[in-house]
Amino acid sequence: MYYIGVIGAADCTPEVYRLAEEVGREVAKKGAVLLCGGRGGVMEAASLGVSQEGGVAIGILPGIDRREENPYLTYSIVTGLNDARNAIIARSSHGIIAVCGGYGTLSEIGLALKAGVPVVGLKTWDIKNPRGENIIPLAKQAEEAVEMILSLAGEGRVGNGDAG
Amino acid sequence: MYYIGVIGAADCTPEVYRLAEEVGREVAKKGAVLLCGGRGGVMEAASLGVSQEGGVAIGILPGIDRREENPYLTYSIVTGLNDARNAIIARSSHGIIAVCGGYGTLSEIGLALKAGVPVVGLKTWDIKNPRGENIIPLAKQAEEAVEMILSLAGEGRVGNGDAG
Amino acid sequence: MYYIGVIGAADCTPEVYRLAEEVGREVAKKGAVLLCGGRGGVMEAASLGVSQEGGVAIGILPGIDRREENPYLTYSIVTGLNDARNAIIARSSHGIIAVCGGYGTLSEIGLALKAGVPVVGLKTWDIKNPRGENIIPLAKQAEEAVEMILSLAGEGRVGNGDAG
Amino acid sequence: MYYIGVIGAADCTPEVYRLAEEVGREVAKKGAVLLCGGRGGVMEAASLGVSQEGGVAIGILPGIDRREENPYLTYSIVTGLNDARNAIIARSSHGIIAVCGGYGTLSEIGLALKAGVPVVGLKTWDIKNPRGENIIPLAKQAEEAVEMILSLAGEGRVGNGDAG
Numbered sequence: 001m002y003y004i005g006v007i008g009a010a011d012c013t014p015e016v017y018r019l020a021e022e023v024g025r026e027v028a029k030k031g032a033v034l035l036c037g038g039r040g041g042v043m044e045a046a047s048l049g050v051s052q053e054g055g056v057a058i059g060i061l062p063g064i065d066r067r068e069e070n071p072y073l074t075y076s077i078v079t080g081l082n083d084a085r086n087a088i089i090a091r092s093s094h095g096i097i098a099v100c101g102g103y104g105t106l107s108e109i110g111l112a113l114k115a116g117v118p119v120v121g122l123k124t125w126d127i128k129n130p131r132g133e134n135i136i137p138l139a140k141q142a143e144e145a146v147e148m149i150l151s152l153a154g155e156g157r158v159g160n161g162d163a164g
Numbered sequence: 165m166y167y168i169g170v171i172g173a174a175d176c177t178p179e180v181y182r183l184a185e186e187v188g189r190e191v192a193k194k195g196a197v198l199l200c201g202g203r204g205g206v207m208e209a210a211s212l213g214v215s216q217e218g219g220v221a222i223g224i225l226p227g228i229d230r231r232e233e234n235p236y237l238t239y240s241i242v243t244g245l246n247d248a249r250n251a252i253i254a255r256s257s258h259g260i261i262a263v264c265g266g267y268g269t270l271s272e273i274g275l276a277l278k279a280g281v282p283v284v285g286l287k288t289w290d291i292k293n294p295r296g297e298n299i300i301p302l303a304k305q306a307e308e309a310v311e312m313i314l315s316l317a318g319e320g321r322v323g324n325g326d327a328g
Numbered sequence: 329m330y331y332i333g334v335i336g337a338a339d340c341t342p343e344v345y346r347l348a349e350e351v352g353r354e355v356a357k358k359g360a361v362l363l364c365g366g367r368g369g370v371m372e373a374a375s376l377g378v379s380q381e382g383g384v385a386i387g388i389l390p391g392i393d394r395r396e397e398n399p400y401l402t403y404s405i406v407t408g409l410n411d412a413r414n415a416i417i418a419r420s421s422h423g424i425i426a427v428c429g430g431y432g433t434l435s436e437i438g439l440a441l442k443a444g445v446p447v448v449g450l451k452t453w454d455i456k457n458p459r460g461e462n463i464i465p466l467a468k469q470a471e472e473a474v475e476m477i478l479s480l481a482g483e484g485r486v487g488n489g490d491a492g
Numbered sequence: 493m494y495y496i497g498v499i500g501a502a503d504c505t506p507e508v509y510r511l512a513e514e515v516g517r518e519v520a521k522k523g524a525v526l527l528c529g530g531r532g533g534v535m536e537a538a539s540l541g542v543s544q545e546g547g548v549a550i551g552i553l554p555g556i557d558r559r560e561e562n563p564y565l566t567y568s569i570v571t572g573l574n575d576a577r578n579a580i581i582a583r584s585s586h587g588i589i590a591v592c593g594g595y596g597t598l599s600e601i602g603l604a605l606k607a608g609v610p611v612v613g614l615k616t617w618d619i620k621n622p623r624g625e626n627i628i629p630l631a632k633q634a635e636e637a638v639e640m641i642l643s644l645a646g647e648g649r650v651g652n653g654d655a656g
Contacts, residue, residue: 033239058222058239064255064279066409075197075222077241078255080409083391083603084579089229091242091574102626103606106619110599111575115228127598127619228574246419246556247439251412269436270455275411278413278431278538291455361567386567392583392607403525403550405569406583419556419570444557470593 002153005093005117006145007086007108008101008124016100019122021143023097024049024057031065033058036094037085038069038076044097047072059087060092066067073128083107090115092121095153097145098124098136109136118152120145166317168310169257169281170192171250171272172206172265180264181209183286186306187261188213188221194314198223199257201249202233202240210237224249224256247262247271255278259317261309262288262300266314273300283315284309330360331479333421333445333472335414335436336353336370336429337450344428345373347450350470351425352377358478361386363421365413366397367442370427375400387449388413388420411435418443423481425473426452426464437464446480494524494645496638497585499578499600500534500593500616508592509537511614514634515589516541516549522642525550527585529577530561530568532551534591539564552581574600582607586647589637590616590628601628612637612643 004027008020024046027034028048034050036043038059050057051072052057059073064080079085086104090096090111096119098105112119119136127135137152141144168191172184188210191198198214200207214221215236223237228244239315243249250268254260254275260283262269269288277281283300286309291299301316303309331442332355336348352374355362362378364371366387378385379400387401392408412430418424418439424447426433433452440447446463450473455463465480467473496519500512516538518602519526526542528535530551542549543564551565556572571577582588582603588611590597596615604611611628614637619627629644631637 032182056239058241060241066256070341075220075239077222077224077252079250079252079412080255080410081412081576082579083577083582083606084409084573086599086603087574087576087579088243088245089239090232091244092240103602105602107578107599107606110597110602111578114575114595114599125619127617157544158644187352215382219373242352243576244574245412245576247442248409248412248415248571248573250435251410251415254411267438267442269438271414271435271442274431274433274438278411278435289455291453379537384567386569388569399514403548404584405550405552405580407580408583409580416569416573419572420558420568454534 002150003035004032004076004093004095004149004153005035005096005108005112006042006046006099007037007096007105008038008099009090009105010043010148012041012043012045012100016042016123019043019142020099021049023099023122023145025053026143026146028053028055032150035060035089037062037089037104038073040070042071042101044070048097050074060089087111090117093117095120095149097122097149100124118149119147120152166258166292166314167199167256168313168317169199169253169260169272169276170206170210170263171201171253171260171269171328172263173269174203174205174207176205176209176264180206180287183306184209184263185213187263187309189217190307190310192217192219194310196314199224199253200254201226202237206265208234208236210263214238224253237290251275254281257281259284259313261286261313264288282313284313284316329456330422330478331363331420332477333363333416333417333424333436333440334374334427334480335365335424335433336427337367337399337433338367338371340369340373340428344370344451347433347470348373348427350451351473353381354471354474356381356383358474360478363388363417365417366392366401366434368398370429372398372400374427378402388417415439418445421445422443423448423477425450425477428452446477448477448480494586494642495527496549496641496645497527498534498538498582498591498605499529499581499588499597501597502531502532502533502590504537504592507535507628508615511634512537512591513541515591515614515637518635518638520545520547522638524642527552527581529554529581529596532562536562536564539589539597541564542599552577552584556637567654579603582609585609587612587641589614589641592616609645610641612641612644630645
């Protein structure tokens with residue numbers, strides 16, 4: 001079983017919302033578990049997409065009150081860690097899709113790559129290394145992003161364990 | 165939906181293992197989600213009990229490698245926080261059952277009570293306040309413990325939110 | 329150099345405040361660094377005692393705003409982790425003195441003992457193991473508590489490293 | 493009193509080491525406290541620079557053993573949180589200087605900006621927002637970087653509190 005993290009900002013445009021929703025649907029169609037930050041915007045949209053396909057979405061919440069969760073999560077974890085919870089999403093995922101997003105998403109990309117977890121970008125930060133290369137592969141569509149991340153997650157699977 | 169945390173040591177006697185297994189079965193029979201530390205001993209036994217009843221057990225792992233999980237978890241979260249993950253189990257549960265246990269269990273009791281989350285003990289630490297009263301109610305059997313914690317969780321429900 | 333954690337509740341009686349203040353003075357007189365939760369009550373009193381002797385008190389704050397610190401800290405660390413910060417105080421100390429205290433203090437005792445860090449109690453929780461023995465030694469006076477914890481910290485020193 | 497975080501990779505070239513060392517010296521000359529991840533490379537070099545000027549360097553360590561600290565720290569905090577400790581450095585700093593660095597540094601930049609903490613870059617990631625603008629100002633020399641971050645930290649000071 002794969003855990004795929006979908007990250008992005010709590011505020012997003014309707015266009016990005018629809019894109020994240022489609023990502024959620026594709027994750028669920030592939031039988032993977034969606035991990036996210038559990039709140040609104042991209043996180044909510046991805047959870048909604050998962051729920052439309054009868055999949056499982058787990059939200060890793062930053063605050064101390066479960067009521068900050070979005071209504072489409074299957075399960076939620078209340079961390080009380082504020083932004084330090086981003087490291088948990090990175091560590092718990094076999095691969096991460098960054099959808100659009102702000103500074104929290106930027107931190108998540110860094111934390112995931114540091115932990116050796118692959119990241120695929122979708123209309124997100126365009127970050128180049130000193131040699132001018134993108135540090136993460138970029139997808140153009142939701143389905144493509146999910147296929148890319150599952151492929152990358154499969155290659156890295158040995159090192160990250162398996163829940164079943 | 166209720167989240168019930170079951171805490172206890174990673175090493176335990178066969179007798180305690182069977183007790184925790186029964187707690188897991190009762191949690192699942194009541195339709196609650198089991199949260200635990202995800203590893204062996206009491207955590208494994210409770211997860212096994214849940215799996216026997218077709219319920220859901222989520223493990224909140226301390227390390228950075230999912231492979232430390234026990235084989236009976238439905239889902240696992242890889243925190244990399246070491247013992248600081250105990251605070252997440254406390255915050256994420258509507259109520260906690262402490263089964264036997266060592267110092268980690270003691271810390272979990274303190275963290276839960278600090279967060280306003282009720283705790284029921286089962287062959288666990290007998291801790292008295294300065295007035296000589298037990299700080300947590302003690303149960304004698306698995307079924308009794310689960311009924312007690314669900315009753316207490318119900319009373320405290322307003323403050324801790326609800327996943328659906 | 330030793331780091332001695334002093335833990336206790338944010339609300340305390342004037343008598344306990346004076347006791348914690350004396351503990352802080354003794355810690356500073358011995359040349360140890362005081363670690364605490366950085367807030368009021370026992371934490372503030374111990375920091376005040378340290379400042380009276382020209383010592384160093386470091387507060388590990390739970391919230392996201394440095395302004396919750398008490399005015400007697402030499403330095404403060406802003407964790408944003410809420411109660412999960414208790415695990416940091418436990419891990420960072422060579423020994424801990426529990427002064428009076430509530431559930432947070434109880435959790436700290438458990439976290440420290442789990443991490444192999446010695447704890448001495450001063451008018452705090454009286455916790456017995458199944459054989460009826462106190463799990464931590466109890467002191468009656470501030471100076472005695474500091475001497476006891478420095479002695480215990482010295483024995484455990486090999487395993488916990490040294491800042492200089 | 494200002495807390496200035498200096499972040500960068502645990503492995504670095506001799507050139508970057510000398511640059512970080514100079515940053516440490518400048519931070520200490522200005523009377524600010526240096527915060528860092530406490531380990532080698534850029535973290536060690538900045539701590540060394542601070543020690544040369546008689547300043548204070550505090551290391552926020554990721555592991556559970558103080559012995560991973562570099563030898564130039566004044567104080568160290570043992571978090572046991574792995575990469576989640578990056579969020580503590582971000583929250584605890586009035587401003588951050590990113591020196592060269594890898595994915596951990598990238599995450600730190602994101603965490604700091606998310607928390608509203610200014611960041612200045614020195615031979616580090618060149619990250620542009622969708623409008624093609626650098627998301628952090630870039631300095632060319634150590635002294636310039638420290639002057640820039642202290643100026644930015646001063647502007648943001650109201651919101652981040654003050655240790656003295």
